[in-house]
Amino acid sequence: xxxxxxxxxxxxxxxxxxxxxxxxxxxxxxxxxxxxxxxxxxxxxxxxxxxxxxxxxxxxxxxxxxxxxxxxxxxxxxxxxxxxxxxxxxxxxxxxxxxxxxxxxxxxxxxxxxxxxxxxxxxxxxxxxxxxxxxxxxxxxxxxxxxxxxxxxxxxxxxxxxxxxxxxxxxxxxxxxxxxxxxxxxxxxxxxxxxxxxxxxxxxxxxxxxxxxxxxxxxxxxxxxxxxxxxxxxxxxxxxxxxxxxxxxxxxxxxxxxxxxxxxxxx
Numbered sequence: 001x002x003x004x005x006x007x008x009x010x011x012x013x014x015x016x017x018x019x020x021x022x023x024x025x026x027x028x029x030x031x032x033x034x035x036x037x038x039x040x041x042x043x044x045x046x047x048x049x050x051x052x053x054x055x056x057x058x059x060x061x062x063x064x065x066x067x068x069x070x071x072x073x074x075x076x077x078x079x080x081x082x083x084x085x086x087x088x089x090x091x092x093x094x095x096x097x098x099x100x101x102x103x104x105x106x107x108x109x110x111x112x113x114x115x116x117x118x119x120x121x122x123x124x125x126x127x128x129x130x131x132x133x134x135x136x137x138x139x140x141x142x143x144x145x146x147x148x149x150x151x152x153x154x155x156x157x158x159x160x161x162x163x164x165x166x167x168x169x170x171x172x173x174x175x176x177x178x179x180x181x182x183x184x185x186x187x188x189x190x191x192x193x194x195x196x197x198x199x200x201x202x203x204x205x206x207x208x209x210x211x212x213x214x215x216x217x218x219x220x221x222x223x224x225x226x227x228x229x230x231x232x233x234x235x236x237x238x239x240x241x242x243x244x245x246x247x248x249x250x251x252x253x254x255x256x257x258x259x260x261x262x263x264x265x266x267x
Contacts, residue, residue, distance in 0.1 A: 032075035032267070036104055038083070039068030040097040040160075041111035044174060044259070045084035049238050049249030060085035061245070065252045067259035068109060071267075077107070086245070089115045090152040094159045105164040109263055111172050112156060113207055116149055117141040122199065123248050126192050127240060134192045138199040145202045150210055157214035170266045171211040171218045173204040175225035175237060175258060177248060182231030187239070193231070219266035224258040 039045055046057070047066025054062045062082055063069065072080040081100035088097065090112045101108060114120075122141055126134035160169055177200060178184075178193035188196075204220060211218035228236035236254030238246045250258060 032077060035075070035077035035107045035267075036079045037068075037072060037077045037107040037109075038081045038100045038105055038164075039066075039109045040093050040101075041084040041109070041172075042088040042093070042115055043084075043086040043249060044111040044114070045109065045172070046086050046088075047084075047250075047255055048086045049246040050252040050255045052252075054082075057085075059087075063252075063255070065255055067255050067263050070256055070260050071263060084111070087115060088112060090149075090156040091116075094156045098159060098163055101160060101163040101167070103163075103165065105167045107267065108160055108164060108167050108169045109172060110156075110160070110169065111174070113145075113149055113153060113203055114174055116152055117144045117199075117203065119199070119203075120248075122196070126188055126196065131189050131192055134188075135195045138195040141199050142202045145199075145206050149203075149206055153207070153210040154213065157210065157216060161214060168267070169211075169214070169216040170263060171207055171216050172259065172262060172266075173207050173218065173220045173222070174200055175221050175229065175250065175254070176200050177230055177237060179227075179229040179232040182229070183233045184231035217266045219262045221258050221262045224262050225254065228254065228258065 043061065045066065045068060046061055047053070047063025047069070048061045050063040050065040052064045054064060062084060068082050068084065083097040083100060085092070085097065093110065093112050118141060122137045125137045157169070160167070176197050178197055180190060180194055180197070204222070208218040208220070225236060228234055230237050230239050236251050236258055238249055238251060240247050
């Protein structure tokens with residue numbers, strides 16, 4: 001009687017233990033090894049700010065420390081194409097980055113939308129001009145997010161789906177830039193920081209909505225970057241820095257500790 005029970009209880013217990021202890025990971029690794037992965041998007045995917053730029057990436061500044069490179073290095077997919085580029089908009093991703101995607105592609109990651117609504121220009125405005133001008137610039141961007149960006153995102157996502165009907169597509173969001181009430185004692189005002197965060201939240205909300213409409217996965221990075229915003233004392237984002245192109249982009253730690261886990265959780 002007891003031996004009979006053991007024959008079915010023991011395998012069940014072992015299965016639970018394997019799952020709990022992470023012993024079932026080789027199956028996941030085997031699945032990842034079969035992936036045909038294409039990483040597209042803007043500077044947050046290319047890895048601007050992380051350093052170690054790939055020699056053939058030129059001004060696109062694709063980094064070996066960006067989350068697509070890190071994921072590919074850890075999982076050895078069957079194929080990996082990395083076309084993300086600094087400064088990309090939804091239109092330039094659609095028209096210039098999708099050529100590696102085809103019917104055999106199984107996994108796609110994308111960040112796009114921030115450049116469509118001019119977040120780089122907003123940051124420049126907020127640094128150089130008045131508080132009121134900064135807040136107005138953010139409000140203008142939010143209007144674009146609500147009225148213009150949905151169509152641009154829908155067009156990009158439809159193009160990806162048309163080229164890779166069976167692929168699992170992960171849309172990643174953007175980090176919140178500032179920890180309010182944080183350690184910064186100079187620079188932008190709290191009103192400006194709060195406005196910039198509000199603009200980022202509006203952008204992320206629209207990305208999540210349009211990803212859902214397209215049947216894509218959306219992965220927020222807010223939890224991963226919590227406690228690592230600018231003014232946190234342990235920032236994973238560059239503030240205004242030299243070279244200027246690195247400003248307000250994730251550091252190498254932001255890519256490995258922020259974007260990589262967010263992507264990995266959605267794959």
